[in-house]
Amino acid sequence: xxxxxxxxxxxxSAPARAAVRWAAGLAGRTGAPLExxxxxxxxxxxxxxxxxxxxxxGFEPERRAAEILDEAAAGxxxxxxxxxxxxxxxxxxxxxxxxxxxxxLGNRGRGSPPDAPLGTVAQYCLHHAACPVVIVRAGxxxxxx
Numbered sequence: 001x002x003x004x005x006x007x008x009x010x011x012x013s014a015p016a017r018a019a020v021r022w023a024a025g026l027a028g029r030t031g032a033p034l035e036x037x038x039x040x041x042x043x044x045x046x047x048x049x050x051x052x053x054x055x056x057x058g059f060e061p062e063r064r065a066a067e068i069l070d071e072a073a074a075g076x077x078x079x080x081x082x083x084x085x086x087x088x089x090x091x092x093x094x095x096x097x098x099x100x101x102x103x104x105l106g107n108r109g110r111g112s113p114p115d116a117p118l119g120t121v122a123q124y125c126l127h128h129a130a131c132p133v134v135i136v137r138a139g140x141x142x143x144x145x
Contacts, residue, residue, distance in 0.1 A: 003030045003031055003032035003101060004032060004099075004100060004101025004102070005032060005033045005034075005035055005099070005100045005101060006023050006026060006027050006032045006033070006034050006035070006100065006101060006102045006104060007035050007036075007037055007093075007096055007097045007100045007102070007103050007104070008020050008023040008034065008035070008036050008037070008072075008103075008104040008105070009036075009037055009038075009039070009089075009093045009096075009103070009104070009105045009106070009121070009125075010036045010037065010038050010068055010069065010071075010072040011038065011039075011068060011089075011106075012068040012071065013106055013108070013138075014106070014138040014139070015105075015106025015107050015108055015136065015137060015138040016072075016105070016106040017072075017075065017106075017138065018106060018136045018137065018138040018139070019104045019105055019106045019134075019136040020036065020072050020075065020076055020080075022104060022134070022136045023102075023104040023134075024076050024077060024078050024080075026102075026104075027078055028077070028078055032101065032102075033079075033081060034076070034078055034079070034080050034081065035080070035081035035082070035083060035096075035100075036069055036072045036073065036076075036080050036081070036082055036083070037082075037083045037084075037085055037092075037093060037096040037097075038065040038066070038068045038069045038072075038082075038083075038084055038085070039065065039084075039085045039086070039087065039088075039089040039092040039093060040061040040062045040064070040065035040084070040085075040086055041061065041086065041087055041088055041089070041092075062084065062086070065084055066084055069082045069083075069084060070082075083096055089121045089124075090120070090121045090124030090125055090128065091124070091128075093105070093121065093125055093129075094124070094125055094128045094129050094130075097125075097129050097130070097131055098130065099131075100131050101131060101132075102131055102132050102133075102134060103125060103129050103131055103132070103133045103134070104133075104134045104136060105121070105122050105125060105133065105134070105135055105136070106119075106122070106135070106136055106137070106138060107119065107122055107135050107136065107137045107138075108122065118135065122135055
């Protein structure tokens with residue numbers, strides 16, 4: 001019987017890279033399939049006609065999220081499944097982890113203040129994921145499961 005899938009959220013941050021290393025270590029020991037998920041959401045502004053996307057001169061969040069997935073796969077010694085999701089990060093990661101054995105995240109991503117111990121996405125996933133959630137902090141000693 002194959003162990004359950006391990007899902008790891010990636011956003012290009014140092015804590016997310018640490019989460020990939022940690023999840024890969026666990027997957028390597030257990031034989032579990034490993035899947036990286038990057039989430040993108042097009043930023044919108046509220047204008048007189050409702051929510052409208054701002055002009056961002058060439059900014060393509062879906063393309064950047066795909067690049068982040070490629071970077072995560074390139075830095076991983078194991079086969080890494082890749083999934084790109086659209087929407088708010090917390091709900092998208094929880095949905096991606098549906099049926100998974102484990103969801104692994106960095107303690108905070110690019111949008112959190114540097115001194116925040118836990119980002120809002122990690123907090124959301126801790127409260128809403130149906131599977132266990134592991135939070136990995138970058139630069140905090142040994143990164144083995």
